[in-house]
Amino acid sequence: MHGTRLLLVGMAALGFVACNSADSPQKTAKDVSNARQEASKEVAAAQRDAANKNADGAYKVAMEKAEGDYNVAKQQCEAMSGDAQKTCKDQASARYDAAKNAANADWNRRHPG
Numbered sequence: 001m002h003g004t005r006l007l008l009v010g011m012a013a014l015g016f017v018a019c020n021s022a023d024s025p026q027k028t029a030k031d032v033s034n035a036r037q038e039a040s041k042e043v044a045a046a047q048r049d050a051a052n053k054n055a056d057g058a059y060k061v062a063m064e065k066a067e068g069d070y071n072v073a074k075q076q077c078e079a080m081s082g083d084a085q086k087t088c089k090d091q092a093s094a095r096y097d098a099a100k101n102a103a104n105a106d107w108n109r110r111h112p113g
Contacts, residue, residue: 055110059103066099 023031073092077085 052111055107059107062103062106063100066096066103069099070096 022028070092073095074089077088077092080088
């Protein structure tokens with residue numbers, strides 16, 4: 001019984017030693033290289049994600065600004081009457097469409113495909 005216990009303790013000790021043993025320099029170099037490549041991929045993915053979120057935020061801001069400017073312009077047109085009011089509203093609508101198109105073009109440039 002004592003011999004079996006000693007054998008088990010000895011095997012456990014070898015297991016602990018094996019867990020903390022150093023890898024060969026070649027294996028370490030390969031593992032370090034793989035870790036660097038993986039880290040580089042993860043950083044690039046995070047940068048792309050951040051850029052996309054910034055682009056999406058810029059798009060939302062541009063669209064909100066275009067809509068706000070349009071609503072203000074329409075209210076200003078209400079002070080006019082007849083053809084002047086119609087012309088004013090048409091111009092406000094044209095500026096709104098141009099601002100939306102610019103925001104969409106910028107978004108599409110940042111999100112090709």
